[in-house]
Amino acid sequence: MAKVIGIDLGTTNSCVAVMEGGKPKVIENAEGARTTPSIVAFAKDGERLVGQPAKRQAVTNPENTVFAVKRLIGRRFDDPITKKDTELVPYHIVKGSNGDAWVKAGGEDYSPAQISAFTLQKMKETAESYLGETVTQAVITVPAYFNDAQGDGVFEVKATNGDTFLGGEDFDNKLLNFLAEDFKKAEGIDLTKDKLALQRLKEGAEKAKIELSSAASTEVNLPFITADQNGPKHLVKTITRSDLERLVEDLIQRTLEPCRKAM
Known part of the structure; x- marks a missing residue:
């Protein structure tokens, strides 16, 4: 039976776990850490970095290093809270074609869901490296309105509550x-x-x-x-x-x- 992984997509850090012997095991990433920074960066040579590699170069490449993007999901560009976030981050928050808050990095515009999807892909790769098999099923902790990056998957929400502006x-x-x-x-x-x-x-x-x-x-x-x-x-x-x-x-x-x- 294929393994089902659990991913906690956090505002600041993310982690991935799998059930082993009836208990959840948090999987260590390539750096040996149990959490991965929810950070995506675009290097000058076009390479996309996710997690710790992205965090390491943030000081020298602040405008192309995107963090805390989960809080922008579903947010309109003209929302007063978006304006407040714009003053707190070094990267550019721009108006998407649909009026939502997007980010500009590496010369391209990305929706917050796209940036979050890069982090999810990194967590999936971490799990696959540990398990030695392809992962096709996951339970993901995300805001209830997070639907742009679902792809072909379907989320079944059993219970949800939280403060979407707190991380x-x-x-x-x-x-x-x-x-x-x-x-x-x-x-x-x-x-x-x-x-x-x-x-x-x-x-x-x-x-x-x-x-x-x-x-x-x-x-x-x-x-x-x-x-x-x-x-x-x-x-x-x-x-x-x-x-x-x-x-x-x-x-x-x-x-x-x-x-x-x-x-």
């Missing part, structure tokens, strides 16, 4: 904004207006968030983050777990109600 990216952004505002107060420079600095800030925030899951405090150290007429500027900031908890308290509260409804 790991939102927790990262809380830290990112905290760091950016702190730096602006100290130096008078808005790092969010600099695409390269914004990408470095994003990576620093995500790293700090991960480290604070097991440490009481961590230091964000981003040397040469920017410069002015007086010379280079460095961002060095110690963040405690209590700082993070305070920053994301409202997000934590938002996760509770969907859980109650789904149960």
